[in-house]
Amino acid sequence: MAAQGLVHGPVGESCLHLCVDMQRLFAPGGPWPVPWAERVLPAIEELVASHPRQTLFTRFVPAARPGEAPGAWARYYRRWASVTLSNIDPNLVELMPSLARFVPPAKLVDKRVYSPWTEGQLDALLAGSDIDTLLITGGETDVCVLATVLGAIDRGFRVVLVTDAVCSSADQTHDALMELYRSRFSEQVEAVSSAEVLASWY
Template sequence: MAGQGLIHGPLGDNALHLCVDMQRLFAPGEPWAVPWAPKVLPAIVELTSRNAERTLFTRFIPAAEPGGGPGSWARYYRRWADVTLSRIDPSLIDLMPELARFAPPAKLLDKRVYSPWTEGQLDVMLGGSSVDALVITGGETDVCVLATVLGAIDRGFRVVLVTDAICSSADQTHDALMELYHSRFSEQVETVRLQDVLDGWR
């Protein structure tokens, strides 16, 4: 689905590029490979290269041991025991190399659940800042990006979702989410192409 453009006007110093979980863990050949990740990576690199000091990368950190985590997360990490920290190469947690070179000046935020908001660190990082718009990229459309978008909406941020810079493992649910944003969140989510952001963020 094509982007709608920056319908609420250009972006400025109050915008932050929030890139979700573009880590080696999700690269081709790795335990949680996201097939689309290499396709969207160049767009994310392009956006980051122009706004590295206005970029924040999140990283998903698995449980330390199989069965770790509260409640249903324990069951989740029994199912995904081979992706716990005790069993994987620690470097898989790192950003993909094409993006790691931007941090610093880009900032990092580690999280242990899908949403970057739940553990409170992102609220602290943004508290007292002038940021009121989030330009969101990364993966996956229907999991961690979704959790990021919904938390941003709840907090009243302007949400700009870059359609050619987000990725999923499943076309069907990616497409369903894009339709959802258009039909149910049209006042709160702007779906845009990368070029719209590059042209509209001065």
């Protein structure tokens, strides 16, 4: 089991808050609702408000039309044809309103797969910067957050996962992934509360 708290010290100017896919697409009433999203939104909003210039939001952008995606993603979007861009209100791709107001100065990176690292935009944005710590929030714990965490670990970033600011549509796999982050990645993931982060982020 990972040690609790910010075991590697406070976070500061070299920290980027990476908020994953908190979009209208996943809000209650959206086509892919994540019921917990509203529960974690206040914690995320407080973190963003404290350091908007050190925040980057990712947005998951569905395929344009059913079947229009590479490889197995084409099958995925035949299954989810109703959520392709040609079949939804394009505004559903936007951030939830209480977070969208922070852009700018917060930044946006769009992605078409689970990981924000695959398409290269995030790597390009961080290249040459002083960022060495990623504070990760958003959804879903067991899908896009997982892909984000693993990519950050592979690149050698200090990873701080905010436990009350991540959400999933499935309680069982959320709980399983939180155990995974705390145990199997105990040397590379610090799982802490938003209050702990806010108290130490200078």
